Amino acid sequence: MTGPRVTRATRASRIAMVLGAVTLIVLAAAPWWAGRADLRLMGEIFLYLSLACLWNLMAGYAGLVSVGQQAFVGFGGYMLFALTIFGGLHPVVAIAGGGVLAALISVPIATLIFRLKGAYFAIGTWVMAEVFRLAFAQIQALGGGSGTSLPVAIVKEIGRKKAMRESVSYWLALGAVLCVLLAVYVFLRSRRGLALTAIRDSEVAASGLGIDIWRTKLEVYVVTSALTAVIGGLIFLQKLRISPDAAFSVNDWTAFVIFIVVIGGIGTLEGPIIGTLIFFALRETLADFGTIYLMVLGLVAIVVMLKAPKGVWGLIRDRFDIELFPLSYRVHHPKD
Amino acid sequence: MTEWINAVVQGILLGGLYALFAAGLSLIFGVMRLVNIAHGDLIILAAYMGLSTTVMLGVHPFLALLIVMPLMAGLGYVLQRGLLNQTLGPDILPPLLVTFGLSVIIQNALLEIYTADPQKLSGGAIETASIPVGGLAIGVLPLLTFAIAVGVIAGLQWIFYSTGLGRGFRAVSDNQDIAQLMGLNKAHVFGLAMALALAVVAIAGILLGMRTSFDPAIGGGRLIFGFEAVIIGGLGNLWGTLAGGVILGVAQTIGGKIDPGWQLLAGHIAFLIVLAIRPNGLFPRIEH
Numbered sequence: 081m082t083g084p085r086v087t088r089a090t091r092a093s094r095i096a097m098v099l100g101a102v103t104l105i106v107l108a109a110a111p112w113w114a115g116r117a118d119l120r121l122m123g124e125i126f127l128y129l130s131l132a133c134l135w136n137l138m139a140g141y142a143g144l145v146s147v148g149q150q151a152f153v154g155f156g157g158y159m160l161f162a163l164t165i166f167g168g169l170h171p172v173v174a175i176a177g178g179g180v181l182a183a184l185i186s187v188p189i190a191t192l193i194f195r196l197k198g199a200y201f202a203i204g205t206w207v208m209a210e211v212f213r214l215a216f217a218q219i220q221a222l223g224g225g226s227g228t229s230l231p232v233a234i235v236k237e238i239g240r241k242k243a244m245r246e247s248v249s250y251w252l253a254l255g256a257v258l259c260v261l262l263a264v265y266v267f268l269r270s271r272r273g274l275a276l277t278a279i280r281d282s283e284v285a286a287s288g289l290g291i292d293i294w295r296t297k298l299e300v301y302v303v304t305s306a307l308t309a310v311i312g313g314l315i316f317l318q319k320l321r322i323s324p325d326a327a328f329s330v331n332d333w334t335a336f337v338i339f340i341v342v343i344g345g346i347g348t349l350e351g352p353i354i355g356t357l358i359f360f361a362l363r364e365t366l367a368d369f370g371t372i373y374l375m376v377l378g379l380v381a382i383v384v385m386l387k388a389p390k391g392v393w394g395l396i397r398d399r400f401d402i403e404l405f406p407l408s409y410r411v412h413h414p415k416d
Numbered sequence: 417m418t419e420w421i422n423a424v425v426q427g428i429l430l431g432g433l434y435a436l437f438a439a440g441l442s443l444i445f446g447v448m449r450l451v452n453i454a455h456g457d458l459i460i461l462a463a464y465m466g467l468s469t470t471v472m473l474g475v476h477p478f479l480a481l482l483i484v485m486p487l488m489a490g491l492g493y494v495l496q497r498g499l500l501n502q503t504l505g506p507d508i509l510p511p512l513l514v515t516f517g518l519s520v521i522i523q524n525a526l527l528e529i530y531t532a533d534p535q536k537l538s539g540g541a542i543e544t545a546s547i548p549v550g551g552l553a554i555g556v557l558p559l560l561t562f563a564i565a566v567g568v569i570a571g572l573q574w575i576f577y578s579t580g581l582g583r584g585f586r587a588v589s590d591n592q593d594i595a596q597l598m599g600l601n602k603a604h605v606f607g608l609a610m611a612l613a614l615a616v617v618a619i620a621g622i623l624l625g626m627r628t629s630f631d632p633a634i635g636g637g638r639l640i641f642g643f644e645a646v647i648i649g650g651l652g653n654l655w656g657t658l659a660g661g662v663i664l665g666v667a668q669t670i671g672g673k674i675d676p677g678w679q680l681l682a683g684h685i686a687f688l689i690v691l692a693i694r695p696n697g698l699f700p701r702i703e704h
């Protein structure tokens with residue numbers, strides 16, 4: 081006679097883990113089996129998936145709906161250029177340094193914009209991103225408003241040959257998405273993650289249980305800002321050229337990311353993955369239509385938000401009751 | 417010295433335009449707690465509707481208002497009842513994301529129809545006319561814009577506090593459920609509020625189009641100016657919003673006087689300073 085058992089892992093999650101590991105090995109070997117264009121596209125997919133996971137952690141779990149994450153994407157990008165050109169650092173070190181600096185400046189920013197509630201917080205983050213864009217456009221040493229390119233000598237530090245550089249850049253993107261996914265997953269399974277989930281479900285109840293809401297949100301904001309800046313550095317390592325308009329683009333780094341998360345399923349770990357795959361499938365098929373494609377994307381996001389607010393993954397989960405990342409608890413009652 | 421006084425005067429008048437950007441935003445938030453991310457793009461949409469009207473009918477932009485205002489108001493009512501009412505509720509995510517999607521759709525639709533080329537509404541002689549006042553030349557159009565802003569805000573105040581419609585607005589703002597019990601149809605009241613807000617947006621769009629050139633991508637920036645004016649002035653206070661617009665305008669023209677690259681940055685910095693020392697704005701009315 082045994083009591084009820086509580087588990088987190090399920091059969092589906094174990095299968096998903098094995099499949100995930102196999103996929104990872106296959107993807108890590110991509111430079112040997114994929115063409116250059118495919119490698120580039122996959123790198124881009126990984127970086128968008130990272131941005132989507134981070135935005136989802138903020139908006140879907142901490143209730144911090146930001147439309148200004150481009151501030152940190154651009155900041156990370158500019159730090160890559162500034163720290164390599166003026167600091168003489170290796171690009172990878174510069175990207176990590178950009179993350180640390182982003183964490184530092186995100187604290188005073190948070191103390192200011194956390195005063196704005198809900199939707200006003202969202203626009204406040206956008207104002208911050210605009211301040212960043214205008215400020216970096218003033219720095220003549222980094223090309224001012226027209227931007228600058230990464231000097232050849234620095235590019236060569238990544239790899240002497242072009243093929244080598246492309247492989248390294250791809251592996252960095254793959255490593256980044258793996259780190260982000262693992263970090264978010266471990267965070268959500270931890271004590272703090274539990275606090276965060278409690279805040280998501282009810283702020284009043286969470287604070288009644290002794291959770292410091294402001295502090296928890298600040299931690300999430302600082303961590304996502306730092307990681308977003310690292311991803312920004314990797315994005316502009318792929319592009320090798322930066323300008324204020326490209327670095328702080330609200331469409332590229334926030335609108336697309338929001339659509340990915342909403343379509344995939346906000347507040348779940350699986351959602352951003354599905355959303356990213358759908359987004360790139362749409363983009364690769366409809367990209368020739370330019371503006372029409374963006375209108376379709378906006379329309380799809382509106383319809384999903386109204387008709388299926390939990391997104392595609394929410395529909396799948398409600399239908400089949402599966403979870404690929406075991407975050408919730410399941411109680412098993414022993415059969416008599 | 418006169419140059420600086422001139423910068424301040426121009427800034428005050430510019431503030432009138434920002435107050436017009438902000439008035440609709442403030443109204444919508446006051447009545448239904450909705451923050452419309454597409455607000456700036458709707459201003460640009462109104463400017464383009466003004467462009468099409470003036471080109472097709474060959475009329476002055478001010479006359480085009482007779483067509484653009486009812487069209488925008490009608491669009492507001494339909495948008496609210498057909499789409500936005502479904503997003504209202506305790507969760508802030510749906511209205512935010514739906515209006516964000518709307519913003520992307522409007523922007524790209526304008527890009528598809530009108531291309532990315534900058535356009536301008538031609539106001540004729542009024543654009544260059546100015547009144548000399550003690551060594552300064554005050555432009556007639558900026559002065560008129562400011563006067564219209566004051567008139568619009570006075571009108572909105574009057575509607576809010578002296579008419580049956582305004583009573584409805586205040587009732588649903590205070591408590592939606594009890595307002596329903598008192599026989600108000602909140603879906604209809606919200607529709608009327610959005611119609612009124614977009615009528616103001618039409619005025620703002622036409623005045624913007626006569627003042628500067630515009631293209632489909634600049635909506636987001638106009639939303640931010642309006643939002644900053646609302647926060648500087650204090651939530652829920654329309655006259656405060658006018659003061660907020662003026663402060664923003666003066667900060668921008670003074671910043672621009674010091675260094676042209678600093679114009680927009682100075683406005684944002686003024687906003688952040690107010691947020692740091694008076695988080696509820698300078699003239700708060702309702703606190704949430």
